[in-house]
Amino acid sequence: MIYGERIRQVREMHRLTQADLVKEVPSLTQSRLSRIEKDLASIDEESLALVAALTGVAVDFFARPPTAGFSVLSPQMRSRSRLTQGEKAAALQWARLVDEEYQNLRCAARALPVRLRPTSDATPEEAAAEARRTLGFSPHQPLPYLILAAERAGVTVLGLPYAIETLDAFCAWRQGEPVIALLGGVPADRVRFSVAHEIGHLLLHQPGQTGPEVEAEADRFAAELLTPLAALRGVMPPDPTLSALVMLKTVWGVSVKSLVRRARELGAVDGDRALSLYKQMSSRGWNRREPGYVPPEKPRALRKMAEIVHGPGVRTERFAAMAAWSEDLAFDVLAQHATVDELPHEPRPDAPEQASGPTNVIPLRPRALRTAR
Secondary structure (H helix, E strand, C coil), rough: CCHHHHHHHHHHHCCCHHHHHHHHHHCCCCHHHHHCCCCCCCCCCCCCCCCCCCHHHHHHHCCCCCCCHHHHHCCEEEEEECCCCHHHHHHHHHHHHHHHHHHHHHHHCCCCCCCCCCCCCCCHHHHHHHHHHHCCCCCCCCCCHHHHHHHHHHCCCEEECCCCCEEEEEEEEEEEEEEEECCCCCCHHHHHHHHHHHHHHHHHCCCCCCCCHHHHHHHHHHHHHHHCHHHHHCCCCCCHHHHHHHHHHHHHHHCCCHHHHHHCCCCCCCHHHHHHHHHHHCCCCCCCCCCCCCCCCCEEEEEHHHHHHHHHCCHHHHHHHCCCCCCCHHHHHHHHCCCHHCCCCCCCCCHHHHHHHCCCCCCCCCCCCCCCC
């Protein structure tokens, strides 16, 4: 049996309208495609094979019963106002695709307990301080890594091989489990802030809550999680220059623009000086990409589970066959998840505050292996 919902899924993943798809599949008409997607008509093998080739999946993918997807969970979308419905649908469908395989792989590993829990009466700053404790970091240290710490706390973090300018990340609760989806092509400092922002949504807000106030609260949470004011107060120079802020960026792993806002909150700069710094950044082209190195972070768990199932190295063709994807798609998804060599380094043992923090290993343990699917 072929599921029409699967055809709609891959079509939306690639931001194709029904009219766009039938232009590439001459044997289909738009009215017939509409009926196929509603399971009211069948599709011939040749057309199905062409749809599969166009969208990066195997023909067998269309015979797999579809899951409910993330749309029913009213996910929080951290985005600019220019996000279109097509872009949003594509992001949700990509997350659905990757999450399905994450769930299939998880059959071979013991799930970590969820230790991050929503709070109803805390301020964003109070919730951020508690999240730091839960993640295993002290109140005053720069976070050496965030994504792995979130995964160790039971958060499913999905790397999507999909990039658009209007969206960096989004989150949802899936049957009591927190999920964060990360889009590709985002600078490392923005990735960290996006993850922190989405954790803020998960802890502070109900599914479906939207609006400027909700986004502002998630921003406040993210800023306090990554750069606690009490910790910055001792290192923020008076009237900082952009060069000084770039140096702070490399230590704290956040953008210069974020540090200007924190400097304003600390009183190290006033409104006029903050505006001047923003203008200097714009004139130097820093709005697109800032100077200052922040180590890239990727989620690890999906690839780790694939290593448990397929063995070290994860042969792409085996992973693709089990997922009913093309090898190119399997490669692209795996590339969004960290190999052992891409894991962040352990904090130095001579740094007392960091030495007590979490390790950079996700302690997944194999279950007795079962036949996949």
